[in-house]
Amino acid sequence: MRKSTAASHPVGRRQFLTLSAAGLAAAGLPRAVRAQGKRSGELVAGLSERMLTLDPANHYSISATSVHRHMFDPLVDVTNDSKFVPALAESWRAVNNTTWRFTLRKGVLHQLRELLLAELARWLQAEQ
Numbered sequence: 540m541r542k543s544t545a546a547s548h549p550v551g552r553r554q555f556l557t558l559s560a561a562g563l564a565a566a567g568l569p570r571a572v573r574a575q576g577k578r579s580g581e582l583v584a585g586l587s588e589r590m591l592t593l594d595p596a597n598h599y600s601i602s603a604t605s606v607h608r609h610m611f612d613p614l615v616d617v618t619n620d621s622k623f624v625p626a627l628a629e630s631w632r633a634v635n636n637t638t639w640r641f642t643l644r645k646g647v648l649h650q651l652r653e654l655l656l657a658e659l660a661r662w663l664q665a666e667q
Contacts, residue, residue: 584606586602586605586606587601587602588600588601588602589602590602590603590606591603593606593607593610595607595610595611612626612627613626613627614626614627614628614631614641614643615628615631615641625644627643627644627647628641628642628643628644629642629643629644630642
């Protein structure tokens with residue numbers, strides 16, 4: 540009977556590299572994450588800094604802006620070439636130097652599934 544030792548079955552450089560590459564490729568394959576098994580209704584976001592507020596009118600960080608863009612729609616949006624385009628407001632105009640009048644799109648729902656009416660928008664603005 541022969542004894543098997545590491546020296547009797549040397550692994551060549553090419554075979555080692557091939558096996559290493561196969562192992563790394565297998566480790567990088569997507570697989571199910573076990574921690575996401577149950578739905579809790581909780582939203583988890585990875586941010587680069589601590590978010591201090593969910594108030595869209597009172598934030599000053601890039602992380603907060605990123606989260607707010609996923610939670611709230613603006614009245615007016617800005618394109619990459621710095622042009623204003625309609626979002627919740629279908630049109631807008633300056634009434635005077637300090638007042639703007641927005642015409643809201645019809646059929647827009649508030650987060651509570653209520654129709655977004657001008658009165659509700661005014662109430663929300665007054666709360667801030």
